[in-house]
Amino acid sequence: MNGGHRGVPDVGSPVFASCSLQKMCSWMLSCCLALQHLAVQASLLCIFHLLLLPTLPEELPHAQATGKLLARSLFACGISTVLQTTLGSRLPLVQIPSFEYLVPAMVLSSHLSLGASTDRNGTAVASVCHAPHCTVTGSWAASLREVSGAVLVSGLVQLVLGVSGVCGWAVRHCGPMVLAPSLSIIGLSAYKEAAFFCSTSWGVALLLMFLAVTTSQHLGSCRLPFCALPQARGCSTEPSVPTLRTFSILLPFAGVCIICAILSHLHIPWESLDLTMSRLSWANSTFHAPWVSLPYAGEWRWPLLTPRTLAVGIAMAIGCSMNSVSCYVLCGRLLRAPMLPLHACNRGLCMEGLGSILAGLLGTPGGTAASIANACTTGLTQAGSRLSVQVSAVACVVLGMSPRLAELLTRIPLAVHGGVLCVTYAVAVGTGISYFQYADIDSGRNIFIVGFAMFMALLVPRWFSMAPAHLATGWVPLDLLFLSLLMVPVFLTGFLSFFLENTVSGTLEERGLLSELALWKAGASTSHPCGEKSEANRGYGLPAGLRRLLPSSCKAFPCCFLCPGREEMDEKEEEGSHATEEGTTVPGEGTQLLPKRGSGELQSVRRLSEMEMPA
Secondary structure (H helix, E strand, O other), X not given: OOOOOOOOOOOOOHHHXXXXXXXXHHHHHHHHHHHHHHHHHHHHHHHHHHHHHHHOOOOXXXXXXXXXXXXXXXXXXXXXXXXXXXXXXXXXXXXXXXXXXXXXXXXXXXXXXXXXXXXXXXXXXXXXOOOOOOOOOOHXXXXXXXXXXXXXXXXXXXXXXXXXXXXXXXXXXXXXXXXXXXXXXXXXXXXXXXXXXXXXXXXXXXXXXXXXXXHHHHOOOOOOOOOOOOOOOOOOOOOOOOHHXXXXXXXXXXXXXXXXXXXXXXXXXXXXXXXXXXXXXXXXXXXXXXOOOOOOOOOOOOOOOOHHHXXXXXXXXXXXHXXXXXXXXXXXXXXXXXXXXXXXXXXXXXXXXXXXXXXXXXXXXXXXEEOHHHHHHHHHHOOOOHXXXXXXXXXHHHHHOOHHHHHHHHHOOHHHHHHHHHHHHHHHHHHHHHHHHHOOOOOHHHHHHHHHHHHHHHHHHHHHHHXXXXXXXXXXXXXXXXXXXXXXXXXXXXXXXXXXXXXXXXXXXXXXXXXXXXXXXXXXXOOOOOOEOOHHHOOXXXXXXXXXXOOHXXXXXXXXXXXXXXXXXXXXXXXXXXXXXXXXXXXXOXXXXXXXXXXXXXXXXXXXXXXXXXX
16 A cells, blocks of 8 residues: 555465454444534534424425435435545535525525515415414425525536636635634524524533533543554554544533433433424424435425525525635644645535535425534544545435434434534634634734624624514515525625725735745645645545546636646656655555644645545
């Protein structure tokens, strides 16, 4: 595997046997990490559906379709995760329907529930129902089709943004004064949902947070005898891993769920569900879904495309693109990996667009975007394995083909969802604050930009959530577009900070553009219009086998924004040949599961290769 002139050890030698055992332990560890990612992903999927489905027009088949909806979302998220980690940004990122999908979808579904019988174009929508338990035949299915149509439109817009290189252009003009408030507000924007679910049982939520903090911070250096093997010659894996820190989310998650199951079995009241919580779609659901059901497009009729869905879909695409770009930066920052090059950012957005298109065709109410919570879990546990994310994606696809197994996710206590949000999104807030060190935060200019952007990002959504009727342009699709954008804190923060940063005068040092991070980022650009040449690009390129199969026409306009420049490709090939001659590991074949400690440019360049397990 390491190349060089060293011979391959004999099958019966102790070196070969020890390497085989270590490879088996690496697979076992990757499966456990995949289960951890799956637990966080399942929690976020449940939160998305629990908050969105009650806003749709109520109907009797509503609860019975919950398992199928979860299964379809899992299937689409699994496919999108495989595409993201293989052909997209190549970061270990899990794909989920983010909150930037949730807010526009709730705006659209609320409008459909309270709208008139027909709009100005004559399109049929849900009727007004004033009775408490009134249902309209087909209203829930028709509303779901419109939301799926908006998801389909958002996927198409994201695909265009990625192929055209707009995403990479925006990233190039985002400095520390744009990244810091954007990442901070992403974490702060989830406090309402966290408090909402924690209120069902604060004891359970606090227990999960206490265990997560204890295992990750106070007992993070404890190395339990987990697959401890002596280090053999020719093998570079560590004999043991810091188990408690590595599984600081999975162990509290599983332990709290087991405690809640025991309390429920003993009929000990531990959960308080008020009237609002009792309206959740699967609070009293039963298992009636089939064991095996392969999802396919058009099973629940095709998505409905209207002017409303077009407007909401554009808002979804803009919000989710900003969320995903921030998540790319967040994941690289937490793993101490090099700055994401522009072509990898464009490819990542394209793969998310394809995943959202698939989700819309399957009839799900949410697309796919990079999961902030899973990225924060990777940073909290310091276990950035690309293989573990791919294994969790395969598990999602399997669960997506079994609605009965997907219904098991509805048994997760609601307070556990709140605890997971509190632990993971807190890391996003701290990561955003850490970016202030690269700029002059004592400057009056920077203080105003950060304070104004973050304050307005929290104020405007609050105002429109209480009085949405204040926004009325006379055309419903335009109202929904503005309302969907202004209700998303990430969009407001990114737009205001980007506008003020590039319009208010300030020195380069004051804006943080002369810092080490900015110089490292600026060194990635060359005169080539569609590629970058830098050490920071190692490991973000397409797989070697795929690069050899791609014809040269794929690197022409406009697809050139998805591929690195020719100069960078030659540099990679030359570097790989030198590494093979010296007997060292080529980038992409790193066997270390956990990032190493230390600093320096050369070590940070190798961070990305450490995320990939041996083939």
